Structures are given as structure tokens and as C-alpha cells.
Amino acid sequence: MTKISEIGEFGLIHEIKQIVDKNYQNYPYLQCGIGDDCAVIDGGNGVSQVITTDLLVEQIHFDLLTTPVSHLGYKSVSVNVSDIYAMNAVPKYATVSIGVSESISVEMIKEFYQGVFRASRGFSVPIVGGDTSASIAGFLISITVVGEQKSELVSYRNGTKEGDVLCVTGDLGRAYAGLKILMRERLQMLEDIKENNQNYHPVFEDYKTVIQKHLLPKARKDIIEEFAKYGIKPTSMIDISDGLASEIKHLCRNSNVGVLIHEIKIPVINDTKLIADLFADDTTTYALFGGEDYELLFTVGKDMISKIELMEDITIIGEIKSKEFGVKMLSLEHEYVDLLQRSGFDHFKSGTSNQKNNLDNED
Amino acid sequence: MTKISEIGEFGLIHEIKQIVDKNYQNYPYLQCGIGDDCAVIDGGNGVSQVITTDLLVEQIHFDLLTTPVSHLGYKSVSVNVSDIYAMNAVPKYATVSIGVSESISVEMIKEFYQGVFRASRGFSVPIVGGDTSASIAGFLISITVVGEQKSELVSYRNGTKEGDVLCVTGDLGRAYAGLKILMRERLQMLEDIKENNQNYHPVFEDYKTVIQKHLLPKARKDIIEEFAKYGIKPTSMIDISDGLASEIKHLCRNSNVGVLIHEIKIPVINDTKLIADLFADDTTTYALFGGEDYELLFTVGKDMISKIELMEDITIIGEIKSKEFGVKMLSLEHEYVDLLQRSGFDHFKSGTSNQKNNLDNED
Numbered sequence: 001m002t003k004i005s006e007i008g009e010f011g012l013i014h015e016i017k018q019i020v021d022k023n024y025q026n027y028p029y030l031q032c033g034i035g036d037d038c039a040v041i042d043g044g045n046g047v048s049q050v051i052t053t054d055l056l057v058e059q060i061h062f063d064l065l066t067t068p069v070s071h072l073g074y075k076s077v078s079v080n081v082s083d084i085y086a087m088n089a090v091p092k093y094a095t096v097s098i099g100v101s102e103s104i105s106v107e108m109i110k111e112f113y114q115g116v117f118r119a120s121r122g123f124s125v126p127i128v129g130g131d132t133s134a135s136i137a138g139f140l141i142s143i144t145v146v147g148e149q150k151s152e153l154v155s156y157r158n159g160t161k162e163g164d165v166l167c168v169t170g171d172l173g174r175a176y177a178g179l180k181i182l183m184r185e186r187l188q189m190l191e192d193i194k195e196n197n198q199n200y201h202p203v204f205e206d207y208k209t210v211i212q213k214h215l216l217p218k219a220r221k222d223i224i225e226e227f228a229k230y231g232i233k234p235t236s237m238i239d240i241s242d243g244l245a246s247e248i249k250h251l252c253r254n255s256n257v258g259v260l261i262h263e264i265k266i267p268v269i270n271d272t273k274l275i276a277d278l279f280a281d282d283t284t285t286y287a288l289f290g291g292e293d294y295e296l297l298f299t300v301g302k303d304m305i306s307k308i309e310l311m312e313d314i315t316i317i318g319e320i321k322s323k324e325f326g327v328k329m330l331s332l333e334h335e336y337v338d339l340l341q342r343s344g345f346d347h348f349k350s351g352t353s354n355q356k357n358n359l360d361n362e363d
Numbered sequence: 364m365t366k367i368s369e370i371g372e373f374g375l376i377h378e379i380k381q382i383v384d385k386n387y388q389n390y391p392y393l394q395c396g397i398g399d400d401c402a403v404i405d406g407g408n409g410v411s412q413v414i415t416t417d418l419l420v421e422q423i424h425f426d427l428l429t430t431p432v433s434h435l436g437y438k439s440v441s442v443n444v445s446d447i448y449a450m451n452a453v454p455k456y457a458t459v460s461i462g463v464s465e466s467i468s469v470e471m472i473k474e475f476y477q478g479v480f481r482a483s484r485g486f487s488v489p490i491v492g493g494d495t496s497a498s499i500a501g502f503l504i505s506i507t508v509v510g511e512q513k514s515e516l517v518s519y520r521n522g523t524k525e526g527d528v529l530c531v532t533g534d535l536g537r538a539y540a541g542l543k544i545l546m547r548e549r550l551q552m553l554e555d556i557k558e559n560n561q562n563y564h565p566v567f568e569d570y571k572t573v574i575q576k577h578l579l580p581k582a583r584k585d586i587i588e589e590f591a592k593y594g595i596k597p598t599s600m601i602d603i604s605d606g607l608a609s610e611i612k613h614l615c616r617n618s619n620v621g622v623l624i625h626e627i628k629i630p631v632i633n634d635t636k637l638i639a640d641l642f643a644d645d646t647t648t649y650a651l652f653g654g655e656d657y658e659l660l661f662t663v664g665k666d667m668i669s670k671i672e673l674m675e676d677i678t679i680i681g682e683i684k685s686k687e688f689g690v691k692m693l694s695l696e697h698e699y700v701d702l703l704q705r706s707g708f709d710h711f712k713s714g715t716s717n718q719k720n721n722l723d724n725e726d
Binding site: 009015020043058060093096098104107114116126132137138142 | 364365366367368369370372376378379382383389390392393397401402404407408410412414415416417418420421422423424456458459460461462463465467468469470472473476479480483489490491492493494495497499500501503505507509
């Protein structure tokens with residue numbers, strides 16, 4: 001009997017992929033299976049359907065002590081919709097299933113669905129069904145989102161070539177800064193509960209920008225709409241769930257290319273820097289390995305740079321190189337750092353963490 | 364704080380539906396949301412997409428002591444595909460997510476996916492993605508299947524009218540008979556484990572037909588194919604997951620009609636009768652309330668009877684009446700029994716059971 005911790009989550013996904021991949025050739029309408037943000041299915045008439053799904057487990061993916069349950073509802077939908085946008089597609093409908101143990105009240109479930117509903121409205125994706133179940137331990141959530149796009153406009157991870165530029169939306173590391181604050185307050189709260197101390201009230205107000213980014217990440221609907229407006233099709237795209245370094249590695253491995261990014265260009269806001277300083281951490285580490293920002297990382301041909309510059313909130317952080325060049329960052333100290341040397345998180349190997357890994361976004 | 368057990372699963376689903384239903388009018392492409400076997404979405408060009416999802420939790424929906432994990436993989440896919448067939452649609456692709464605790468080995472997961480893969484092949488539905496997660500307690504499974512059909516051929520629960528005939532595929536109560544045997548053997552096994560007795564080996568061979576029906580229910584692909592072959596479109600349809608009585612009630616409530624079924628016509632095989640006798644139970648009770656047979660219950664106009672008679676493995680068990688007539692069974696003793704008087708199972712109210720209830724198949 002082999003324990004899962006012996007092979008890790010990526011090892012497990014590899015085993016599953018071996019079994020499931022076997023008969024893909026029998027389904028010519030299947031354009032992409034396991035190995036991208038979404039699976040892609042030819043729906044006929046030049047339109048593709050894309051599908052993504054997440055299974056979220058209390059104490060593995062979230063902690064109800066620091067996560068308001070309505071935020072959890074919003075985030076669960078938002079991060080799946082983010083996978084749809086990462087294919088340059090538009091979400092059409094979603095299902096939401098929940099498993100609830102004795103400790104979960106009807107009021108909590110209603111609040112959860114208020115958050116789900118807010119995301120549903122915000123991203124124009126109706127919740128069309130789902131399932132409810134009892135649970136042995138804690139709160140379980142399973143969400144599936146189906147989207148669509150003209151087949152020729154779907155962006156995969158494997159489409160970029162040497163000479164393309166690498167772009168990122170928004171700013172990075174902020175969600176991780178928020179998590180650091182939440183974890184600190186959580187420890188304090190647990191201590192207070194132990195000591196029956198009623199006096200301590202966590203002050204989140206000062207850290208609102210970073211905590212909100214962690215608890216309520218907003219999938220980048222606006223970016224996909226601007227791509228359509230300006231006639232931009234990214235040559236490759238992925239959403240940043242596990243940190244910039246991990247996502248860059250996926251794009252490079254899938255596209256069989258290398259990359260050079262410039263540390264100085266990685267967009268980080270001041271609030272993130274302040275919190276990194278507070279914990280005596282390195283800000284770039286937050287951006288590279290923090291994860292959960294749910295920004296979009298994408299590439300376009302050089303001919304698109306003038307159009308990209310018309311869009312707000314996008315930063316060009318590097319350029320695609322040959323595979324032989326490797327996956328590197330030019331640091332602030334003008335040194336070339338190999339980004340392949342540090343691996344992402346793996347919650348099967350490292351115990352619980354706030355990281356999640358999808359069948360569809362790992363291979 | 365309201366406990367879920369106070370309002371029950373149907374009460375909970377009602378609460379969720381209240382929140383989720385609010386903005387359906389904003390999505391004209393949504394043909395049917397919560398309240399049928401699948402949600403139905405207008406995919407354009409006269410084709411509809413249908414979607415169904417299940418969340419299955421160890422110790423709530425299945426027991427690994429009596430369920431080989433490969434069978435569990437097969438069944439998880441089969442029962443979702445069954446929901447697709449219940450809309451008279453064809454499954455196109457599926458996602459499978461799992462949550463696994465420390466007690467689950469890599470070998471078990473591989474076996475699970477062997478079962479998933481067997482169903483995937485048998486029902487021609489590729490597994491295109493999914494998610495993997497750690498779990499705090501036991502094995503978690505979430506499956507979503509998307510299917511399609513010409514919009515005009517989709518069968519709903521609400522389409523039958525007075526004068527139609529009510530038909531059922533296969534035989535009923537067999538899965539429940541299988542469950543009875545498995546539960547008996549499970550008790551024996553638990554006792555043996557407690558007493559460290561190595562001598563007792565359960566003999567399942569004699570009960571193969573009923574146990575297989577419980578562990579490996581086969582969604583009725585053949586029936587949907589025959590409908591297409593003979594040009595039959597059921598006026599309403601549902602799959603039998605919770606027992607004949609419960610499904611009949613759904614059809615009648617949704618279609619605003621009554622029904623008269625004839626106990627003598629309910630198809631039950633001898634093996635089921637023998638086991639009901641063994642436990643001194645009533646065979647019709649197995650058929651009416653046992654559930655998990657995953658046969659199809661459907662209605663057709665009288666003009667279709669000649670075509671239905673060309674098909675194998677279908678029994679006409681009753682006729683649709685006015686709403687005022689009620690929902691009744693003419694018993695073997697020539698008495699009219701009111702089927703609305705006995706309610707289905709509800710695992711939130713009755714503790715764990717082998718019943719499952721979907722958002723999409725309850726309202």
C-alpha cells in the first residue's frame with residue numbers, strides 16, 4: 001500500500017492522468033483534456049465549451065475562523081470563473097454542491113449562497129444546479145463552471161513562441177500578504193479562546209486592501225472584455241493561483257520555451273511591501289510564490305504591444321526566450337536567478353496549506 | 364442558529380433555491396434550472412446542453428467495507444449519466460474530483476479510476492478534468508456530467524398529460540434487495556473484526572444479481588438509443604434513484620396531474636422476491652421505496668404504445684389521471700392506496716443512509 005504523501009499531489013495527478021488519458025483519441029470533439037486551466041470541447045459551429053471544477057474542503061482550503069462564509073461563497077465561484085477567463089472564454093453557467101456537517105447552521109449556508117449569488121451576478125454566470133449532502137467533517141464545496149468561446153479565440157498554455165512578451169494583470173503578492181495578516185490574527189484568536197480572553201479584537205481595517213484580495217479575489221472579467229474590444233488574442237494564458245513562478249513554469253513547459261522576467265517590473269503595491277517588511281520577508285518572494293492573486297499571466301506577439309499599452313492595469317514583465325535559455329529572472333542586483341529551482345506548494349507533502357491544485361491546471 | 368436537521372434536506376434545498384432562483388430571468392438561455400434531473404441550457408442552433416452533478420461522501424453515501432472501490436468509481440459515473448439519460452439526452456463529457464484522507468492509498472485511487480474509466484468507456488463519456496484534494500475524513504467524490512440533445516427532444520418532468528401511459532424500464536426493488544444483503548454481511552463482518560474471528564467469509568455468490576444491481580447500476584443508454592431509433596419522445600421522464608413512489612410524485616407534482624399505477628404490473632424479478640421473503644419484507648415496498656435502481660420512469664402518449672411494445676425491457680405500469688384523481692396504486696387486493704402518504708428517505712433527518720438527493724432532482 002502506497003501512501004499518497006509518498007508520491008505527492010502532482011504524482012497522484014500523473015497516475016490519474018495515465019488512466020484517464022488512455023482513450024482520448026476516441027473523442028475527436030475533445031480539444032484539450034487534463035493539463036490546462038479548463039478542458040476544451042468542440043461544441044460544433046466553431047464554438048468551444050470550456051469546463052473547470054474545484055473541490056474545496058474546510059481545514060484544507062479554508063478556515064471558517066478567518067473566512068466569513070459569504071466571502072467563501074464569493075471566492076469559490078470567482079476562482080473557478082478565473083479559470084474560464086484564463087482560456088479567454090466567457091462563463092455561461094455553474095453548479096454549486098455543498099456537504100455540511102452538524103456544526104454548520106442553516107444561517108451559515110444562506111450566507112454562503114449570498115456570496116455565491118453575488119459572484120454569480122458579478123460575473124453573469126447563473127447557478128443552474130448542484131447537490132447537497134451531509135458531511136462527516138466540516139464544510140465541503142464543489143463548484144463547476146462551463147464557459148464558451150469561438151474555438152479560434154481560445155487561449156491555451158502551449159501557444160507562445162520565442163519573441164512574445166509576457167504580461168501580467170494587476171499586482172502580485174497582495175493575497176499572500178493578506179493571508180499572513182489573517183494567520184497572525186488567527187493565532188491570536190486561538191490563544192484568546194484558550195485563555196477565555198474577551199478583550200482582544202483583531203483590527204483588520206488597516207490591512208483591508210490585502211485581506212480583501214485574499215478573501216474576495218475578483219476574477220478579471222474586465223480584461224477578457226478588453227481583449228475582445230481591442231481584438232487581442234493572447235498566444236498563451238494562465239491564471240495565477242499558485243504564484244507567478246509556478247505559472248510561468250507551466251507556460252514554458254507547455255509551450256516548450258524559456259523566459260526572462262525582470263524583477264524590477266513585477267507589479268507590487270505599497271501595502272504588500274509594508275506587510276512583507278512587517279514580517280521581515282522579501283516582497284518578490286510573495287509575488288513569485290505566494291499565490292491566490294487570481295490575476296492573469298499571458299503572452300502576446302510583439303505586434304500587439306501597442307494595443308496592450310492602451311489597456312489599463314497590465315504590466316509587461318518579460319519576454320519569451322528559447323527553451324535552451326531556461327526560465328530566469330533578472331534580479332534587482334542584476335543577477336540571473338533560475339526560477340525552476342524553487343517548487344510550488346504541495347499540500348499533500350506539506351500538510352494543510354492555502355494552496356490548491358487542479359487536475360486541470362497541473363499535469 | 365437553526366440546525367439543518369430541523370428543516371431537513373428538502374427544506375435546505377428550498378432555502379437555497381430561493382436565493383439562487385432570484386435572477387434566472389436575466390439568463391434567457393437558461394431553459395431549466397433547479398428542479399429536474401439536469402439543468403438545461405440553450406446552446407444555440409436548436410441544441411440544448413444538460414448538466415448534472417453529485418457530491419458523494421464516505422459514510423454518508425457509501426461504505427468502503429461493502430463497496431469495492433472500483434465499483435464505486437463505476438457507479439459514481441453511471442448514476443450521473445443516468446440523470447442525463449433521464450432528460451433523453453446523450454452524455455458528452457464529465458469531470459471527476461476526489462478528496463482523499465490519509466487512510467486512502469494510491470492503489471485504491473487507481474482502482475477507483477479503473478471503475479470510472481470502465482463507465483467512461485461504457486457510456487462513451489470522456490473524463491476531461493477534475494480536481495484532487497486532501498480530505499479531513501474519508502473519501503469524497505464530486506462528479507459532473509454534461510450532455511446534449513436537440514432542444515425539441517429534451518424530456519422534462521413537467522410534460523405529461525391526462526391519458527398518457529406510465530412506463531418503467533427493467534425491474535425494481537433489486538438494488539434495495541442487494542443493499543439488504545450487504546448490510547447483513549457488513550454487520551457480520553464488523554462483529555468478526557471485533558471478535559478477531561478470521562473464519563467467516565461472506566458468501567455473495569448466491570446473491571450476485573441483486574448485489575451487482577446495487578453496486579454496479581447500469582444507466583439505461585440502450586433505452587435512449589431505442590427512443591431515437593423508434594422516434595419516441597417521452598412526454599416526461601425521470602430516473603429512479605429514490606424509489607418508484609418518490610419519482611412518481613415528482614412527475615405528478617411537476618406536471619400537475621394524478622396517476623393510477625397497478626401493483627400487479629410493477630416489474631420485480633424472482634431474486635428480489637426471494638430476498639424480501641428472507642427478511643419477511645414486502646416486495647412492493649422494495650420497489651416503491653427502495654431506490655437506487657436507476658431505471659427510467661417515463662410517460663408517452665397512447666399513440667406511442669405500439670412503438671413501446673416493440674422495445675424490450677419496458678413495462679406499462681399505469682396511466683396518467685387528472686390532478687383531482689390523486690396519486691394512487693391499485694393493490695393486489697384491489698384497494699386504492701394513496702402513494703402520497705409515505706415520504707421518501709431524507710438522510711439529514713434519519714441519519715446516514717444510502718439515499719442521495721440532488722438539488723437538481725428535488726425542489
